[in-house]
Amino acid sequence: MFTRILKIYGLFLAQNIKKEMMYRTSFFILIVIDFIAISVPVIFFQVLFSDVDTIGGWGFPAILILVGSVSFLREMAYLTFREGLGALGEQIRTGRFDVLLTKPFPTQLLVAFREISLVESLGEGVVGFLLIVYGFTHLEIDVSLLHVAAYVLLLFVSFILYYSIVLLINTVAFWIVRAESLGALMWTFMEMARYPREILRGIGKIFFTFVIPISLVATVPSAALAGNIKPDQVALLLFLTVAFFILATFVWKKGIQHYNSASS
Amino acid sequence: MKKYLALFRTSWQVALTYRASFLMFFVVSVIQTVFLLYLWFAIYDQGGKIGDYNFQEILTYYLLQFVLNGIVSTFISWDIITEIKEGGFSNYFLKPIDYFRWQATINYASKIVEILFIIVGVGIASFFLFREFVLPPASGLMLFHMVILTLLATLLSFILEFLIGMAAFWITEAFSFKFLTMTITRFFAGNILPLSLLPVPLIVASQFTPFPYLSYVPVQIYLGRITDIGSAYIGIVFWIILLYFTARWVYRMGIKKYEAVGS
Numbered sequence: 003m004f005t006r007i008l009k010i011y012g013l014f015l016a017q018n019i020k021k022e023m024m025y026r027t028s029f030f031i032l033i034v035i036d037f038i039a040i041s042v043p044v045i046f047f048q049v050l051f052s053d054v055d056t057i058g059g060w061g062f063p064a065i066l067i068l069v070g071s072v073s074f075l076r077e078m079a080y081l082t083f084r085e086g087l088g089a090l091g092e093q094i095r096t097g098r099f100d101v102l103l104t105k106p107f108p109t110q111l112l113v114a115f116r117e118i119s120l121v122e123s124l125g126e127g128v129v130g131f132l133l134i135v136y137g138f139t140h141l142e143i144d145v146s147l148l149h150v151a152a153y154v155l156l157l158f159v160s161f162i163l164y165y166s167i168v169l170l171i172n173t174v175a176f177w178i179v180r181a182e183s184l185g186a187l188m189w190t191f192m193e194m195a196r197y198p199r200e201i202l203r204g205i206g207k208i209f210f211t212f213v214i215p216i217s218l219v220a221t222v223p224s225a226a227l228a229g230n231i232k233p234d235q236v237a238l239l240l241f242l243t244v245a246f247f248i249l250a251t252f253v254w255k256k257g258i259q260h261y262n263s264a265s266s
Numbered sequence: 267m268k269k270y271l272a273l274f275r276t277s278w279q280v281a282l283t284y285r286a287s288f289l290m291f292f293v294v295s296v297i298q299t300v301f302l303l304y305l306w307f308a309i310y311d312q313g314g315k316i317g318d319y320n321f322q323e324i325l326t327y328y329l330l331q332f333v334l335n336g337i338v339s340t341f342i343s344w345d346i347i348t349e350i351k352e353g354g355f356s357n358y359f360l361k362p363i364d365y366f367r368w369q370a371t372i373n374y375a376s377k378i379v380e381i382l383f384i385i386v387g388v389g390i391a392s393f394f395l396f397r398e399f400v401l402p403p404a405s406g407l408m409l410f411h412m413v414i415l416t417l418l419a420t421l422l423s424f425i426l427e428f429l430i431g432m433a434a435f436w437i438t439e440a441f442s443f444k445f446l447t448m449t450i451t452r453f454f455a456g457n458i459l460p461l462s463l464l465p466v467p468l469i470v471a472s473q474f475t476p477f478p479y480l481s482y483v484p485v486q487i488y489l490g491r492i493t494d495i496g497s498a499y500i501g502i503v504f505w506i507i508l509l510y511f512t513a514r515w516v517y518r519m520g521i522k523k524y525e526a527v528g529s
Contacts, residue, residue, distance in 0.1 A: 035446045038450065053316050057312075201305050
């Protein structure tokens with residue numbers, strides 16, 4: 003099954019890259035947009051750190067890792083599920099979802115893979131990766147491979163959590179037909195994942211931990227890479243990832259049931 | 267009667283989609299502002315200070331940015347791009363109307379509701395919530411100037427949006443272009459940071475754009491950080507006139523291009 007998924011994924015990727023390469027100007031524009039979009043938080047934090055040394059315990063190199071990690075995660079998402087799940091509402095509205103249901107392949111992955119895009123967020127992904135490397139090499143601590151390993155593992159966990167949140171938000175489309183604008187909301191939430199979790203307090207902290215857990219998505223892996231791993235936050239991230247994944251899968255199944263009974 | 271009903275229904279649908287994008291914009295700004303406020307609380311709590319802003323000033327700055335930005339921002343480029351891309355734009359050739367004025371009418375009609383929503387709903391609520399930190403205006407006169415300049419800024423913002431929408435005549439990725447301009451606009455309008463704190467090259471760059479007049483300049487006047495009111499008025503009127511004629515000219519060029527494609 004796994005090789006089959008990889009094969010199908012490869013086919014979609016090749017197909018979509020061909021499609022994207024047809025529009026050269028688009029490619030160029032997207033890169034420029036990405037570059038400017040990621041410059042904004044970097045300039046923002048650079049200005050702040052000219053006046054303070056740390057924010058919520060994060061130094062400037064650690065913040066760069068954090069900013070870069072969000073961008074990197076985003077590119078990973080565009081390469082696998084981001085646009086596809088976002089288009090779920092459209093699939094349902096136009097009735098094309100029926101066709102997908104009949105295919106001998108997991109429907110959720112089919113929906114996700116359909117719109118995978120290499121270039122949509124490529125500029126951000128590349129600059130993000132460079133920021134991570136730059137931040138990591140400018141940390142004022144002794145770094146080890148262990149940090150890198152923890153980072154990669156936790157980033158993968160975060161990726162699953164990110165997937166679960168996006169899936170959960172988009173399955174709303176089974177009940178409410180027009181749900182596209184929720185994608186813009188998710189975008190904003192990810193932008194907010196660039197702030198240190200430590201600045202949050204009170205109701206905001208609870209909301210962005212348990213309702214929309216974006217305060218953990220990028221901060222937990224980044225803290226690990228910066229040598230500041232916090233076991234309680236790692237545990238929280240793992241717990242929420244499992245919880246959100248189960249919840250999203252459950253809602254997805256309910257959604258499919260609802261869809262079947264609506265069309266009969 | 268039937269045709270008017272149909273017209274009513276379409277206008278209503280248009281208004282609803284428009285409202286949805288405004289609501290979206292609104293929720294997004296609330297989230298962004300909330301995180302920024304958390305950030306300032308955290309920084310000033312640990313004894314930090316950003317530039318020459320004390321805590322009250324920075325808080326007032328961002329709350330005012332939030333309110334003014336909500337009043338000034340418009341989304342007509344979104345509609346214009348959709349109309350041009352999907353061909354609905356052709357309808358306007360048949361109608362005895364001027365497209366610029368048509369869009370301006372729609373814009374200001376919806377603005378009234380939005381402005382009430384922002385000022386009554388949130389502006390006052392947040393100012394009330396943070397009342398112990400919010401600074402009063404530098405003077406009554408300054409408050410008056412801020413209001414007038416903000417009203418002028420709605421016009422500037424409209425013309426800018428109209429121009430951005432015109433991009434759809436030439437580039438297929440007009441929506442991406444719109445996103446790009448939005449990021450730049452927000453940045454140079456001082457939404458993200460007070461412009462005076464930016465690195466010098468960026469401050470200089472901002473002075474060659476109309477964006478600071480959208481919300482940065484009015485907020486600075488409220489705070490009493492800009493006292494040269496005359497230049498503020500000259501600046502914004504200059505940009506309005508310049509961009510108005512540019513928009514008219516670009517529109518004529520766009521029409522030519524549009525008709526050429528059709529033939």
